[in-house]
Amino acid sequence: MIKSFTSIFVKIFGKNSYIVIFFVIFFLIIFKFFNTTYNTYSILIWNYEQRMTQSYGYCKNESWGFYNYVIKKFNLENKSIKIINHEGHVLINALFQNIKVVDADAEYLMVLNLQSENDENIYDLKIDNINNYEIKYKFNNCYLLELND
Amino acid sequence: MIEIISILIQFFIFLIICSFPLRPKNLNNIFGNKVNSLNYMDCHALNIIIFLNILLMCSFFNINLKVIFFLLLTISTISIIYRREEIFILINKKNMLKFLFFFILCISIFISTAQILKLEWDGFHWILKALVFYNGNDIQDIRYVKSLPEYPHLGGYIWAFFWKNSILQLEYYGRFFYIYFYIVSIFTIFNLLNFKSDKILFLLIFITILITYDPYLFAGYQEYLIFSTLLIAARFIGLIDFNKKDEKNKIFLSIIIMSLLIWFKNEGLIYFLIFGSLLVILNQTTLNFKIYYFTTIFLIILIQYLLKKHVIGIFGSQHDLYMSEFIYLFYNFDLMILKLVTITKHLIIAMIKYPLWLITILLLFLIKIKTINDNLITRYFLYALILNLAIIYLIYLNIDQSSYKFFLRVTLDRLIFQTSGFYLYIFIYFLNKIKFKKINFLK
Numbered sequence: 001m002i003k004s005f006t007s008i009f010v011k012i013f014g015k016n017s018y019i020v021i022f023f024v025i026f027f028l029i030i031f032k033f034f035n036t037t038y039n040t041y042s043i044l045i046w047n048y049e050q051r052m053t054q055s056y057g058y059c060k061n062e063s064w065g066f067y068n069y070v071i072k073k074f075n076l077e078n079k080s081i082k083i084i085n086h087e088g089h090v091l092i093n094a095l096f097q098n099i100k101v102v103d104a105d106a107e108y109l110m111v112l113n114l115q116s117e118n119d120e121n122i123y124d125l126k127i128d129n130i131n132n133y134e135i136k137y138k139f140n141n142c143y144l145l146e147l148n149d
Numbered sequence: 150m151i152e153i154i155s156i157l158i159q160f161f162i163f164l165i166i167c168s169f170p171l172r173p174k175n176l177n178n179i180f181g182n183k184v185n186s187l188n189y190m191d192c193h194a195l196n197i198i199i200f201l202n203i204l205l206m207c208s209f210f211n212i213n214l215k216v217i218f219f220l221l222l223t224i225s226t227i228s229i230i231y232r233r234e235e236i237f238i239l240i241n242k243k244n245m246l247k248f249l250f251f252f253i254l255c256i257s258i259f260i261s262t263a264q265i266l267k268l269e270w271d272g273f274h275w276i277l278k279a280l281v282f283y284n285g286n287d288i289q290d291i292r293y294v295k296s297l298p299e300y301p302h303l304g305g306y307i308w309a310f311f312w313k314n315s316i317l318q319l320e321y322y323g324r325f326f327y328i329y330f331y332i333v334s335i336f337t338i339f340n341l342l343n344f345k346s347d348k349i350l351f352l353l354i355f356i357t358i359l360i361t362y363d364p365y366l367f368a369g370y371q372e373y374l375i376f377s378t379l380l381i382a383a384r385f386i387g388l389i390d391f392n393k394k395d396e397k398n399k400i401f402l403s404i405i406i407m408s409l410l411i412w413f414k415n416e417g418l419i420y421f422l423i424f425g426s427l428l429v430i431l432n433q434t435t436l437n438f439k440i441y442y443f444t445t446i447f448l449i450i451l452i453q454y455l456l457k458k459h460v461i462g463i464f465g466s467q468h469d470l471y472m473s474e475f476i477y478l479f480y481n482f483d484l485m486i487l488k489l490v491t492i493t494k495h496l497i498i499a500m501i502k503y504p505l506w507l508i509t510i511l512l513l514f515l516i517k518i519k520t521i522n523d524n525l526i527t528r529y530f531l532y533a534l535i536l537n538l539a540i541i542y543l544i545y546l547n548i549d550q551s552s553y554k555f556f557l558r559v560t561l562d563r564l565i566f567q568t569s570g571f572y573l574y575i576f577i578y579f580l581n582k583i584k585f586k587k588i589n590f591l592k
Binding site: 092 | 152153250253256257258261263264265266267268273277280284317319320352355359
């Protein structure tokens with residue numbers, strides 16, 4: 001079997017057989033180094049939003065999934081929002097172009113990855129005017145709060 | 150599936166747009182020589198430089214990104230159809246293999262970026278500039294960007310340009326151009342190699358990518374733009390015969406290539422000034438031409454200043470140089486020694502992270518300083534390296550005591566990385582000195 005395969009290979013490529021083998025191995029090494037086959041599989045299996053959630057986390061790290069969910073669910077486009085990532089990760093609001101991020105007097109407050117001890121809740125933390133807001137949606141340690149009328 | 154197909158299309162869009170206007174024939178008439186003729190990849194690299202200059206000009210006129218794109222794509226396509234016979238001649242076994250290698254590298258990194266997607270910390274500063282252009286706002290709106298508005302905008306403009314003009318209009322398509330530019334620049338610098346074995350060339354290119362590829366820096370950072378521009382500049386500086394007086398075109402071309410640096414990042418201004426000035430000083434051209442080149446360098450800087458100050462309306466940097474800090478250090482010798490030691494320590498750590506510097510320094514010792522001094526072009530790169538390191542020391546000595554350690558930790562590695570490609574010339578010079586002929590494998 002192997003012998004016949006080798007003879008067919010040599011018949012096709014002739015003297016260039018070893019060059020072909022060299023380049024095939026070389027290109028396979030490139031694919032392995034960049035993880036190309038797995039990455040292609042991943043892109044085919046998971047859509048853009050799913051991969052964004054995998055990369056940034058749903059309610060961890062930058063929490064793209066939480067942003068995406070609450071913006072769609074509560075129709076936050078063009079609403080003023082103050083965002084706090086309590087774990088210190090960078091704010092990724094630039095990836096959502098239709099939300100208006102402000103530092104004060106926000107209609108909504110988004111607190112991500114809340115860090116708390118023992119029985120502490122979100123209202124025990126030193127966040128400006130936190131008592132003026134009520135929880136609209138909570139997922140694990142990520143909160144969306146709305147300003148009381 | 151649609152994402153994979155549009156990634157492939159994006160590659161061919163880059164290929165088409167960057168195939169215009171230069172071609173090997175007319176480039177060789179101006180810049181080539183018998184020893185080192187310019188090939189299609191050199192043209193491609195220079196076309197990218199021209200393309201970036203066109204984008205830079207367009208960025209000040211607030212022209213619709215789609216209009217620029219379709220105009221450039223149409224002109225490039227017509228040019229390719231017009232030159233089809235010339236392109237058909239290029240399609241042979243050797244070139245196809247090289248193209249396949251180039252294609253596989255680009256697509257592999259594109260797909261890797263598309264899978265990881267994530268922007269890193271500074272990426273969220275730079276994307277704000279890209280968004281100004283993506284949303285079709287005026288260039289003056291850069292002033293209102295929340296972080297680092299004073300930083301140059303060309304990187305953001307390129308990002309927005311390809312983001313807006315991609316099939317799916319997803320953010321990461323805009324960053325593909327950085328990857329494409331990086332791969333083209335590496336292929337271009339290796340055109341300086343004297344031996345023509347494809348296998349060794351492919352291995353060297355791959356090893357260089359192994360050493361210099363950092364997905365973190367493709368996550369919205371601008372360092373690769375400086376890195377790639379310097380690689381292309383080094384390729385064309387490598388063509389200059391420093392002992393000849395008649396190398397005006399090549400020197401001018403190298404200065405024009407390096408002038409793009411000032412539009413990518415603030416430190417690009419320093420690189421342009423030291424690498425450009427050194428090129429003029431070490432050249433054996435006439436005094437009149439030296440004055441002409443220096444005037445060109447200062448005019449380019451002046452134009453950038455005027456455009457940023459009066460068109461965009463903002464000019465400055467995150468850290469200005471303060472003489473008071475140097476004076477303070479001068480009277481506190483212990484503190485100065487402590488700072489110097491800390492900077493050196495972080496410099497070594499950064500060089501371990503990006504080992505191209507270590508390879509360069511090791512090669513400098515192997516080639517021997519004396520040999521370098523005999524050769525004007527290697528002397529140029531040696532002096533550039535020394536000045537580059539001196540500037541790094543000056544920058545961090547100037548940052549106050551409370552924060553310099555923080556900045557060393559978070560910025561020095563990137564500062565080291567972005568110029569590392571420039572010294573690849575020394576690596577290639579070293580390889581050109583080795584006799585490879587006896588090795589059968591290379592035939």
